[in-house]
Amino acid sequence: DREMIVRLLPTFVISFGVVLWLLLGYRSPAIAGLWGIIIALGLAMFQGKYRPKWTRLYSAMEEGFYLVAILSLLLIAVGPLGQVMLTTNLSGRLGAVLVQYLPDSQLLLLLGAMCVSLVLGMGLPTPVAYLIVALALVPFMQQIGVPPLQAHFFVFYFAVFSTLTPPIAVSVLAAAKLADASFLKTAGESMKIALTTFIIPFAFVFSPELMTFPNLTWAVVPPLLEVLLIQLTVSIACYGHVFRNLRGWERWTIGLAAFAGFLGMTDQGNIFFLAQAALFLPMCAYAFVTRQKKAPEAAA
Structure with a gap:
């Protein structure tokens, strides 16, 4: 419930933030994790009725x-x-x-x-x-x-x-x-x-332009958009969902679109970018139009 979230959230957020800050400060994962545990245990004592009991803490440490x-x-x-x-x-x-x-x-x-x-x-x-x-x-x-x-x-x-x-x-x-x-x-x-x-x-x-960070120029925009579009296509193919759950042949089609985009990105020819667009955009449009129809369960 809401009260439990309010009580437990600071313990997680603060301890996780400290771990992340230490890792970004080039501290070892062991030191960062140890401080995260210490802070989490300390903050857990201020969770009111959600404070863990000693038997539960002992069981967690044993596990x-x-x-x-x-x-x-x-x-x-x-x-x-x-x-x-x-x-x-x-x-x-x-x-x-x-x-x-x-x-x-x-x-x-x-x-x-x-x-x-x-x-x-x-x-x-x-x-x-x-x-x-x-x-x-x-x-x-x-x-x-x-x-x-x-x-x-x-x-x-x-x-x-x-x-x-x-x-x-x-x-x-x-x-x-x-x-x-x-x-x-x-x-x-x-x-x-x-x-x-x-x-x-x-x-x-x-696309070596991507390596110019933090001195970004307009030359970075096209390869960055290419990467983002390929990543979107790969993600849809992996999880089988865009507007609705996709059927097997639809996922394979979008997977081919992702492969075509990858070939285009690796300088195999601009024709592959056209192939990606020709496969991906119609499939997304078809999924959007048929989103109200009963779709199959998304495959793992």
Whole structure:
């Protein structure tokens, strides 16, 4: 009810704000989380009749220690994978393998670099993941014509995203344990949420105007609108809803529109932007006109 929200909201907002402020101030996640817990516990004492009882606090702490122990064991099991990459120098050979086996296409080589970055970064802390992928892939990316700044952004972005992508997906593992949910279903939902952002590193490479921040000019507007439109299309295809729940063939059509927009953004030809518009706009118009009709349940 409203009273409960009024009482509980300050505890959440203030503790979360402190954690965010500490992280933005380059404090470690452990320190930020510890201060967040301390502040949340302190503010919980002023929640009136909604103040947690000592037995409930004890139960919550017991459950927290249990989850930390389980996650620690899982991370210990994942750690050797990253060490194998370093010890065997497998990471240093992957760039050469990409050039040897992939066709001479910058887009295909970047897609290969994306996959390698996701693999190399899995289960590793962010600084270590970045160092590994930078050493392994940035020289290779510069050889295929990517400027140094964009190359570093590209590999860093996907090395960080390895925390969301199977088979390791440490963040998904933690979230699934906290929610007592299926790992694969949680990974699927996390990918649906993050898929719209997977195109951003490619936008950095093929639209370097986006890297001029904070010195924004009108040249940034077209590529920014392109990225936003592709993200909107991808999101609609993933969640199957625009004005109403979409049928299977409608989602596939909008998915093709998103793919066409991605090809257009990566300099494969302006014809793909026209294809995106020709597929996306009529489908949105059709969904709007038929929004009052009984629609199927949105698929997961």
